[in-house]
Amino acid sequence: MAVAALSRREQNKHDKRARITAAARALFAHKGFAATTTQEIADAAGVAAGTIFTYARTKDDLLILVFHDEMLDVVERARKRALQQPRLRDQAIAFFNEIADYHERDLPLARALMRQLSYVESTDQRALVSQLMRRLTGHLAKLIDAAxxxxxxxxxxxxxxxxxxxxxxxxxxLNGLLNGYLDRAQFERALTADFTLVLAGLAPARAAKSKIQ
Amino acid sequence: MAVAALSRREQNKHDKRARITAAARALFAHKGFAATTTQEIADAAGVAAGTIFTYARTKDDLLILVFHDEMLDVVERARKRALQQPRLRDQAIAFFNEIADYHERDLPLARALMRQLSYVESTDQRALVSQLMRRLTGHLAKLIDAAxxxxxxxxxxxxxxxxxxxxxxxxxxLNGLLNGYLDRAQFERALTADFTLVLAGLAPARAAKSKIQ
Structure with missing residues (x-):
């Protein structure tokens, strides 16, 4: 019974986190990140303001929580979109285009996120960012391995x-795109050009003869 | 005389900008970026608070101004340090080590800067960032061209x-270094490994025979 009780407590904690993340996501989308307060998020999630601090110390930390949960799905979609391409360069471009699509859907939120990612203070949020980076580069590594x-x-x-x-x-x-230094077409051209160079470094050494062709 | 008068006005403007930048730099270094107010910067520079707004609308904008002026020197030092190395990969590593040295000297300031660079709002500051990026990648391009x-x-x-x-x-x-995901030794190892890959993509195609060796 002790195990079942613990499990129920864990389940309860998980549900609360999901409610807080969903409430934060909805408020960020409809009111904007800057205009949303943690008190509003607590109200919308039906939890006490103090409960929020169990999951995130600040609104910035909440952004990482929301982003982490969403991005796990986005990265999965990116992987599937990449697999529709036969060659590695086009797979990598498709992969990052899916993630760029996600960021472009809400530019102010994406910019708030980039700002937050420029320095992640709390240990919990750093662990989330590291976990997400491992997932993302892990998928890329698998594509490269298949190639x-x-x-x-x-x-x-x-x-x-x-x-x-x-x-x-x-x-x-992405920084160039979110800052408006690049439009989306320039972003995709830059990815293509730079990935071509990187993949040239990955390619097996070819015979001198075939290179002249 | 009209030309001389204009020139004097320009000179005056230039001097004020230099005084404001120097005052901001000194206050950021001694009090910290977060604790410094634009009013304190105006007082230290001996200008009215309103004058500051001719050069930067916010403290964040002032940070870009300070950074831009300093970084032009840092990039020049980086170029000279790079030229002490005979091979391109080591030149590129030396180049960025000089810039990383600069950022490591004042971590809170470097982090404030990264935060600001994640989204640059005003047109003037964007022009400064673009100008600096062109200078920096221009030096790199010259090293690559020489190779x-x-x-x-x-x-x-x-x-x-x-x-x-x-x-x-x-x-x-650099983001990994400033966030503490990488220590300096890991930062340099990562640069070395990744530059080796990029430079493999830059290398001339070698004969199949020489690759077997």
Whole structure:
């Protein structure tokens, strides 16, 4: 019975987190991130203001919580969209286009998120960001690994390095897109050009003869 | 005389900007960015609070102004430090190590800056950021171009793409360093691993025979 009671308590905690995240998400979407207060989120979630602090110390921390939960789905969609492409470069472009679509749907929220990601203070939120990054680069690494089987990528290339280099290129250009330095077409052109370069570094060494062609 | 008068007015404006930037820099360093007010900066610079607004609308904007002026020197030092290395990969690592040294000297300020760079609102400050980025990637492009002459980089590789890919890698790992996800040794190892991959993509195609060696 002690186990069942603990399980119920855990379930209750999980439900509360889900209610708080959903309430925060809805308020951020409808009122805007800046205009929403943590008290409003607590009211909408039907919890005491103090309860919120069990899950997030600040509104910025709540943003990471919302983002983390949503992004797990987005990353899964990105993986599926990538798999519709036959070649690694186009897979990587499709992957990040899905994530960029998500950020473009609510620009002020995406900008608030980028601001928050520029420095993540609390240990809990850092763990969420790290977990999400591992998931995201993990999917990329799997795509790169599969490209080794087709001979598109040399067997000796380190997957983690390759995955994070692709992510680095995306991250810089996402910053450009959210800041308005790049429009969406320029963003996609920059991804294409830079990924082509990175994938040239991943490719198996070809015979000199074939390169002249 | 009209020209001389204009020139004096321009000179006066330039001096005021330098006084404001120096006062802001000193206060950020000694009191911290968060604790400094624009009124304190105006007082220290010996200008009216209203004068500040000619140069920056907010304290965040002032940070970009300070950063821009300082970074022009840092980028020049980075270029010189890079040129002490014979090979492109080590040049790129030396280049970004100099910039990372600058950011590590005042972590709270560097974090405030990253936060601000995540979204730059005013047109004037955006122009400063773009100008600095062009200077920085311009120096990198020159290093890459010089490596074409030594045969380290294939003549056909696009300089802009190569320079911004190196910057993208650095930018991601700088974020990791400032957030404490990476310590300085891990930061340098990550730069080395990722630059090695990017430079493999830049290298001229070698004969199949030489690759087997």
């Amino acid at each position: 080794k089987a087709t001979g598109e990528v040399a067997a000796s290339r380190p997957l983690t390095v390759a995955a994070r280099t692709l992510f680095a290129v995306y991250f810089l250009h | 074409k002459a030594t045969g380290e980089v294939a003549a056909s590789r696009p300089l802009t793409v190569a320079a911004r890919t190196l910057f993208a890698v650095y930018f991601l790992h």
